[in-house]
Amino acid sequence: ALYTLAFAYPRSGTPATVEREDRREAFFRDELAQLFALAREQRLDIASLKGSYAGAMGWGQFMPSSYRDYAVDGNADGRIDLFNDLDDVFASVANYFAKKGKWQRGGPVMQRALRDPGAADFVNPGNSVTLDQTLASLRAAGYRPASAPLAANAPVTLITLEGAAGPEYWIVYNNFKAITTYNISRLYATAVHQLAEAIAGRSPEPA
DSSP states (O other): HHHHHSOOHHHHHHHHHHHHHHHHHHHHHHHHHHHHHHHHHHHHGGGGOOOOOTTBTTTBBBBBHHHHHHHTTOOOSSOOOOTHHHHHHHHHHHHHHHHHHOOOOOOOEEEEEEOOTTTOOOGGGGGGOOOBBBBBHHHHHTESSSSOOOOSOBBBBBEEETTTEEEEEEOOOHHHHHTTOOOHHHHHHHHHHHHHHHTTOOOOOOO
16 A cells, blocks of 8 residues: 555646645655564564555554654563554553643543533634633633633633534543544544543533
């Protein structure tokens, strides 16, 4: 997959997309080089490796560069195996969150917000996780935490998700943004957080 994307990246033929396609092809060429370096370092048989259509590998679906930059030896056996060793997998995903996403241990992820009657729609194009708000600025816009604030002075923003009963408003913190460095989907990050809460035995926030 990496070889194909590196040297035969699909072309749309439209001038508007040529630059983007050139960047993507260059990205996959670098990832292919990273794969050869990774195989040498971790004693991997390239011919036997399996990955996604984009070259992501292992339980955590790390690209080769992320494997080299963030994967760690979770069980101290002298080797980092993200294909078969769950100790390495969990430790590596945690390290990715901490190093790439700047995860804050014990910090808040997200909490439900209430919309005041008559409050205007909150403008956040694309549900961006740019943390350019405060709880005070959200309150001034008509949105407030449904429960006690998780971090009174932390930078935040507000995202809107479609729930079973209609729009849901969520205040998101730095650790939510950290999850989106792993997968940019806000739905993915929300699901990760809510699943983690369930595993920890904590009840979901009320609607």
